[in-house]
Amino acid sequence: MKAIFLAYLLPLLSSAFLALPFRHSEKFITRLTITSIVLPFLGSILLLALGLNSGSFPMELNLAIVRIADHGFPFIAWMDRATFVILGLTHILSLLVVKYSHGYLHLEKGYQRFFSTILFFIFGMEMLSLAGTMDLFFAGWEIVGFSSFLLIAFYRSHSRSVSNAWRIYNIYRFCDIGLLMGAVIGHQLWHEATRFSVISEMPAFALSSMNQTALGILCFSIICATLGKSAQFPFHNWPSRAMEGPTPSSAIFYGALSIHAGVFLLIRTKPIWSQNMAATILIGVIGFLTLFFSSIQRRIQTNIKGQIAFASTSQIGIMFIELSLGFTNLVLVHLFCHALYRCFQLLVSPSIVASSTSITNKVIYARIQNRKNWPDKLPANWRNTLYLLGMTDFSMDVSWRGFGFIPWKPIYRKMKLLIGHPIIFLVVAGVLAMVILWSHPVEEHILSYFFVSLALFFSFKSIFYNHRPFQAMRDFSFSLVCWVLSTYLLDHHLMHSLEAYLTPVLPFLIIALVISWNFRNYDLRNFHALGTKHTLQANLFMICFMVLSGMPVSTAFVGEDMLLEELLHHSSVMTALIAICLMVNGLLFVKIYGRLFMGRPAIK
């Protein structure tokens, strides 16, 4: 049975193959893609049949264990009803979309890139749906997020597409902190990777005997994670911004699959959060808020893709409500139907013009004239307020912007001297620390807190303050050094997992530093579109980025996971800080990559 799972690797292999710089014919690419979808699809059918036949459904399969420094990272598959719903959906829809794209993207420049990314995404979805542990789930989740970024920025020379992709990736990363923390807390609670099989079979009293604070944090981490991917309040605006790629990619991501990943996570972890009254209510409230806000925005949207985006988020809001009320099976059906329906709507969205050759058609004209909206029944002031808020997206985007960017600026300005000369800063800080250490043999972990805050400082600085690629990369390295140092100071035994993390990271860090040195004179506030000229460096940088930001493509991912887990035994605050650090550092690469290699240079 395990052999079947090899089929699920096919999309990854094909994706990597297509990402190589050899050009293939459109026909070959499509055939390869279809094969890489059909085989795993048949595999799933076989699995389902075998499972049903043996009566061991739902079932867990131990596929492999990767051992690094006496620490095992298990690959476990967990198959239940939800798994097959998502898997089936993934394969059916991606088959349709691939067939559609074959004609639709004909003669398009990025044909191969598109299919490569779609395959990568399919692999992510497979991983996510089959994952038996939270860590594997997180890996799939990250892949989905990253391929989403790549497809939003599919038109690399469109600066707006790239900045929208970057903005959405920010939200993803922010919410991913939740899932990462969730995975780590799970480790602590169950003393192994959080296995969905264990969760689903766990009796309620077993949960109530566990550490309630940790459980509570786990619930809220999970909810935080779903907010980003499934675009729920307060992040429900991003899908309308994400409609920048080719229509089929928008359809499969924001109509159908990616956007339902959060709901799927909630279904998976239901036994955990349903025990916590506050979390259950929170899910319902989030669903309701999303429903309220996005249904108003949906009414107001006058571009068809934006309208579908908000319609999607409001339906997912309904799913959240259904979940909090406990109708898991209903949600599964709803999810399945909704994904198919929206995917179709997005794919045929260009035909809205033709179908309303039509506004002048009597029937349609009358229908448009007679549209009823409940806010019209309100007093004019209220109605206008709602419309106004809807048309400015409830100021949500700009508020987040304000939150993320503006308060930092004066602080940075005042610290200009220090920031301007980080080496001096580092030396001064180092000397100070040594002096303190020498005069007061204080507990070492105070020092490690000092270093972790330094790391955070450098992370944020590199992303918000530095305008030159090399400076930013340098500060990234400082940040890395600082948090590595701080973990080491906390507990020397962490060296093992640090090793697992650093071995793949260091060579790529050097490559990334060299590349950023090559482009040290470019200003990161503008786009430079160097990707066409320096393709090799761009691709190398992309690989560096994937490794350094802990994408599940190297052992760094496992190392990161192990490290955080062990850290949690020592200090939860420290773990959270380092998790934030890791996430922010991941963003930096997207920023540098986008600004250097994509977009279109501004007038100068």
Next chain:
Amino acid sequence: MVIDMDFLNEVARDLPIIRPIKEFIHLNLLLPYQHLPFWEALDEVRTRFEAHPFSELEHYRKKIHDGDLPLPLLKKKLEALDGIDTDEAMKFIMEGHFEFIHHDSRMGMLHECWNELIGINIIELSDGMLIKWLSMFLDQGIGHWQMPESDEKRFYHCIQHLLNTGLVKPRPFTRKNLKTLFPASPEEAISRHLEFLCPDKELRKNYVIESIMTLRGWAGLIYNVQKAPHLLPFGRKIDLIDFLAVKLVLERAWIEQEMNSKETPQFPSRTELDRPNTANKKDFLAFRACQEALEEATYDKYIQSMISHPWPGKALPSIQAVFCMDDRETPLRRHLENASSRVETFGTPGHFGIDCLYHHPDDVFPKKQCPAPTPAKVLLKDVPLHYSGSRKDGKELHHKHNQPADNLIYDWFFSYLNAPASVLKLTRNMFFPLAFKSLENVQEVKLPNKLKVLNADSKREEKTGLPEGYTLDEMANLIFEQLQLIGFIHHFAPLVFILGHGSNSENNPYFATYGCGACSGRSGAANARAFVEMANNPQVRQLIKERHNLEIPHTTHFVACFHDTTRDTVEIYEMENVPVESLPDYHKFKKYLSLALYKNAKDRTKDFKLVTYQPVSKQAQKEVIRRSYSLFETRPELGHTGVAFSIAGRKEMQTGFIPGHPAFHQSYDPTIDPDGRLLTTILGALVPVCSGINLDYFFSRVDNLRFGAGSKLPQNIVGNFGVSHGTESDLLFGLPFQMIDQHQPLRLMVLVEQEPHIALSALQSNPMVRQIVYNSWLQYACYDYKTDKIYFFENGQMILKEKGQELL
């Protein structure tokens, strides 16, 4: 300094001409520069818009390699140009490297100064809001909830009202700043905010220009709507002043919100802004020489092919057919004439001289069915024969669920109910497009309707103020005029078919670009039917005989048809009226026609690249029909791709043919036109329409980024009137990449069969024609049928070019 409508009109010169997407009309994308000679305009435009108005260097190299662009000719062209060294230029063309970098057009220098001062892209913030507001205000039925009072107030006041009455003010507005931000009138707002945004008086005009140009597409649409408000069925009051006022309000509001101190940015000086053209003149000239040489070589090739294929001559026709002069009809006509020696065809603009508004019974408003520059003269109504209330047709059912339902609860239910149907529809369309043709017909006219043409007492319709049809006199004049124009006055066969054309394609926002250019991008079926209605009227025939001494025999019967250029199918209307004695001819014609359609489909299939097999005729027709039904087909047909020639003359003239460069064929008999009156009429329609099509394709192809709409794939429909990239971009204009990627840009050559002095004098009376030809936006040539010589128009004269002479 005041910013008033006069100044804005001046600015609007540089705005693209955008109409609502369903009204797509091919126009010279550089129409505002048409008063300049072609090359000067290109030189001007390439610096102004930072565009590269030529094909890539590789394109010309390939042409040189293939022998389409002879090197000696290129040398000759280079030598004729001043300011360029021939050898150097040749070296550049053959081996040089040329890369044109487009910069981001969203930002101007002055706005960039603000951004730098504040550190955040203020303009992106304010433009993002403005785009949304505009699309909400102008919406034509996509949004479920209309902006309150958008049908009464003008844009500025509508926004002002919303902000003032709203109980909560969205960022960046507050209760306090609203009063200062929104003075009573938009003019006041403009002058007040300009003072703040651009304290330097000298630079204010530049600031305004920049503000408008960063949203060229939207401003273009607004300017066109302002000039012709009927373009939007749900009327909206908006003009450039509103647009500018709200834009400045937003810019100021955001700047004040984000600004920490009271600094003002350091604007560059005027001299810096009006930098002289620094782009490389030499490259420009080298490209120009390439383009000129390529054009001349192709024109020459065409003339050679015309000479080497003489007209075989024909027996007396038993069937005649009048087509649109459209280049997509030309091959069909050729196939039809090859099918039988007794078929004769004619070409004329596809509105058949009927400048009308056409009102379909299913429609609320009439639609314009004549060339874009011509005003409609009559209103023609289709009256259903058996009226059955408001009809729910297939269109309604098919596309009901491609938009989220109005009501959230419905939407919820539909997502359950429609899921299986959606998958089924998709699968079916993708794998068996022909088995289930559940497609709407965008452009066909649904019968049974009766077209009301006769309006003896010239009654006028109230709304439009146009007469509801023609009087008998008008009809007689119109029919005679049209027949005379195409030289169709000698022999009338028993059956004369009048073919209008249009196109049906699925999932294609640009469907209107495939329509009939002479019918404002719609189908010409209604015009064909109106023409037949008039020509079959015995009273009209009687009048024609009395007035113009032209007898149309009573045995002759006119039949209206509709040719779908995407599917290559023809629908014949009211065949029950065909007289019994003509039925054999009728069936023969149907046979010939289906043969010709097969052949035409086969030729077309070869041009579609995904089709690898050598299609058998039947298969080919299936393939073209499949393309029209497929949801994922971005190239349902190739439209006017490659169009480079326009020929007006008798059959003898219309034998030339170069693969990849179709031609417009207008029938014209020079022998009945000694004073050039008819030629003037013909050129009046032919030159603007054909050069509009040609130059639309030309500029979209050479610089798709600046003049075109980019790729079709990520496009999003906004408010039923435009397309944008993603959800909040500028409106797109021009043609999308998928429509022009096979196009080989050449200027149009108009070749008429006439003596040179008449050909020259025919240009004079119509100022538009004169402007286009004299500024060489196309190449004009004439073939003197009396002396058998060819003359080319150069510098205001017709210059003799020896026929058959090897150019080099």
